[in-house]
Amino acid sequence: MPRFSVIVPAYQVQAYLHECLESVLSQSYPDLELIAVDDGSPDACGAIIDEFTARDPRVKAVHLPETLGRGRARNAGAAEASGDYLLFLDGDDTLTPHALRSIADRLKETGEPDVLVYDYAHAHWNGGTVRNQAAVQLTEQGPAPFRLEDRPGLLHLVTAAWNKAYRREYVEQGGFAFPPGYYEDVPWTYPVLMGAESIATLDRVCVHHRQRRPGTVPGTAGRDHFDVFEQYDRLFAHLDAHPELASWRPVLFRRMVEHLATVFARHDRLPRALRAEFLRTARAHCRRYRAPGHPVPVRSRLRHTLVRLGLHHTFRAVRGAAALRRRTGRAAAGLLRALRSVALRAHYRVQLRLPVRADRAVFAAYGGLGHGCNPGALETALRTFAPHIRTAWIARPEHHHTIPTATRRITPGTAAYWTALARSKYLVTNADFGPRQVKRPGQIVVQTQRGTPLKHMGLDLHERPAAARETDFGLMLRSVDTWDHVLSANRHSALTWERVFPGTYRSLCHGQPRNDVFQQATPADVARLRESLGIPDGSVAILYAPTYRDYRRAQPPGLDLERVLRRLGPRFVVLARAHPVHGTPLARGAARVVDVTGHPSVEQLCLASDALVTDYSSIMFDYANLDRPIVIHAEDRQAYEAARGTYFDLRSFPPGAVARTEDELIDIFATGHWRGSRSAQLRAAFRTRFCPYDDGRAAERVVRRVVLGEDESALPPVIPLDERRPVPSAAASLAHSPQPTELSAAGERAFPEDAFVDGGFTEGVFSERVFSEGVFTDRV
Incomplete structure (x- = not known):
């Protein structure tokens, strides 16, 4: 008996069916049966199902002799199911x-509740995904399981069968079945939830619900949508047959009115010729099933009233007035924006004719984010070593709270913004100030960059169209022409920047200012940061920071952090940080996973962690300064290198152990090799090559060289690597995990500290995975 029976009805979905079935069969939880129902589809759906049936014994094919509709096709699949739980x-x-x-x-x-409700996201035809807006109803806080009376807000979720798992015995004992019709989910969803003795929720997106391009779905507008009335007739008949559910009548009446109003308002569902008839039928249903006693929100009362009274022309007039008001508002807003833009351009031209202020410096990071990165470290150092310079920081209003009080706050696009760009002598950024910026004589532009490059950058993206996409190389080079100084953390960076961003600027090989804090922080700072992030005492905190796949519309899921932590045990905690461009949390609501995607300082996250797990992100070069373990998870290495390109093979020169799969990553941590001697040797070589100048005084050297005009020979000398003492991690004093040892009684072989073997018998052949030289290799 499988754990899950996944039932997939198929009708005219030949273009998508393969992806659908593959998403089920490729699940990391294999205990399932897949029941694919060909609902008499005239296209190739039946043949696709048969191909999957021949390929995988977990697939059952059900071919209906004629088209019965999605609901009855689901019933046919459920009749063949043998799993503990049904999923549609x-x-x-x-x-x-x-x-x-x-x-x-x-x-x-x-x-083992009767029903488990999980979340979904709309997968739009253009590649974007948008999570369900009512996800707040799926919070896992509070007791579970529960009954619907304890969480009535679940009725506000979409009336769909595919966002729930149903205990098969509960469905069979309750006699639940899908009726025929277009809105078959209505008389299924509500009775199933109301009758369940136990319900639970899962605050995780488990389904991507496809939103096809408008106009490409056949038969979406017409009289089929009148079926909604028949389905609500079935729902209220169910209430009449079960008097114990009578208390739900007011709630369901309100949901019905909202549903009818939504159908009526959608032009892609009801042609103009049918709207009056639809609203008259809706009025009759409202009179028939009206149940006073359940309040209607103020914002919905007008719509409810118009539907209940069947005021077709009034409804249209109100909607038309609202649409006119929106169009008028947009037009007025557009006119105001245009006038404001003209005024700001005139203001900027005036400011460009006024003298440059030698005592002003303006900073920005990532095009308007908060105080941080290399510009943030330089701004702080400037106030220390050149206090006569007044500093300002450009950031969007929601990031102003990150800016020190001693620094002026400027919002992009305002008059103060254009004044600062026109009249400040020093302009410091890790991005650019936009195409309208004019570089004036006497101004000094410092480009700090965002780290050491591993992936291809600048002009090298000419050969990588998937990653470059719509990059304007001409605009990029015009920005490069404004640079006076470019910061480089090492020789590799300097050589790369000068080649891919060719210009007349001077390379400053003084280190990364943002990494100064790694040499300046104290154990007390680390303890304070861990406490603020909620990291339990004695835990090993892993910072997981994958990079962005800019050649993909939908980002890969990355590690299954819940599974990783289950395998590693309660001692481990993960700080999950999605790339700022991506922004979507990597594991929402998972136990022992702290979402730090929105944290303003990645340097603080590095200090709070005990180890780093990344793929191709430049964070590895910064983290190496802490001399803490780094593990590379390079599962899609070939695809990444083919699409984006890298400047060296990370496998041949890694900063630590390299895992090709999630299981190898788990093994590296479970056996202690993430901080073994071989990993330390790899990290030491990596630091020697890429961290020669990050000694805690990089920002000071840049300020004294650029602002104070000191000669190179007068700058503070670089502290050698072997004399640096970066702040230790909180777990540094914990005992090392036990290494494999020789156990003659058990017949196991012993391996040196730098080798880990995971062996097993498969069909009479002994296979083993040996961890050596930072990676796993397979032997038979």
Whole structure:
């Protein structure tokens, strides 16, 4: 008996069915059966299902002799099911990676509830995904399982069958089945939730619900949408047959009115000729099932009233007035923006004719984010070593709180912004100030860059169209022409920048100012940071910071952090930081995973952690200054190198152990080799090559060279690597994990400290994975 029976009805979805079925069969939780139902589809759906049936024994094919509709096709699939739980998935939707594992874990945690409700995201035809806006209803805080009376807000979720897992015995005992019709989910979803003795929620996106391009779905507008009335007739008949559910009548009446109003307002559902008839039918239903006693929100009262009274022309007039008001508002706002833009351009031209202020410096990072990165470290150093210079920071209002009080705060696009760009002598950024910036004689532009380059940058992206996308190389080079100084952390960076960003600037090989804090922080600072992040005492905190795949519309899921932590045990905690460009949390709501995507300082996160796990992010070069363990997770190395390109093979010169799969990563941590002697040797060589100048005084050297005009020979000498003492991690004093030892009684072989073997018998052949030289290799 499998754990899950995943039922997929298929009708005219041949273009999407392969992806749908593959998303089920490729799940990391394999204990399932996939029941694919060909609902008499006239296209190739039946043939695709048969191909999967021949390929994988977990697939059952059900071919219906004629088209019965999605609801009855689901019934046909459920009749063949033998799993503990039923899951429904439409033929053009997909399960997200590791969804079934997360569902299985949550079912076990909550004591096998009758229904588990999980989240979904809309997958739009242009490649974007948007999470369900009502996800707040799926919070896992509070007791679980529960009954619907304890969490009535679940009724506000979409009335869909595919965002829930149903205990099969509960469905069979309750006699639940899908009726025929277009809105078959209505008389299924509400009775199932109301009758459940136990319900649980999972605050995780498990389904990507496909939103097809408008106009490409056949038969989406017409009289089929009148079926909604028949389905609500079935729902209220169910209430009449079960008097114990009578208390839900006011709630369901309100949901019905909202649903009818939504259908009526959608032009892609009802042609103009049918709207009056639809609203008259809606009025009759409202009179028939009206149940006073449940308040309607103020913002919805007008719409409810118009639907209940069947005021077709009034409804149209109100909607038309609202649309006119929106259009008028947009037009007025556009006119104001245009006038404001003209005024600001005139203001900027005036400011460009006024003298440059030698005592002013303006800073920015990432095009308007808060105080941080190399510009942030330089701004702080400037106030220390050149206090006669007044500093200002450009950031969007939501990031102003990160700016020190001694620094002026400037919002991009304002008159103060253009004044600062026109009249400040020093302009410091890790991005650029936009195409309208004019570099004036007497101004000094310092480009700090964002770290040591591993992936291809600048002109090298000419050969990488998938990563370059719509990069304007001409505009990029015009920006390069304004640079006076470019910071480089090492020789590799300097050589790369000068080649891919060719210009007349001077390379300053003084180190990365943002890394100064690694040499200046104290153990008390580390303890304070860990406490602020909620890291338990005695825990090993892993900072997981994957980079952005700019050649992909949808970002890969990365590690299954919940699974990793389950395997490693309660001692480990993960600080999960998605790339700022991506921004989506990597593991929302997972236990022992702290989402630090929005944290303003990545340097503080590095200090608070005990180890780093990354892929191709430049954070590895910064983290190496802490002399703490680094593990590379390079599962898609070939695809990344083919699309983006790298300046050296990370496997041949890694900063620590390299894992090709998630299981290898788990093994590296479980066996202690993440901080073994071989990993330390690799890290030492990596630091020697890429961290020669990061001794804690990089910002001071840059300020004294650029602002105070000191000669190179007068700058503070670089402290050698072997004399630096970066602040230790909180786990540095913990005992090392036990290494494999010789156990003659058990017949196991012993390996040196730098080798880890994971062996097993498969079909009579002994296979082993040996961890050596920073990576795993397979031997038979």
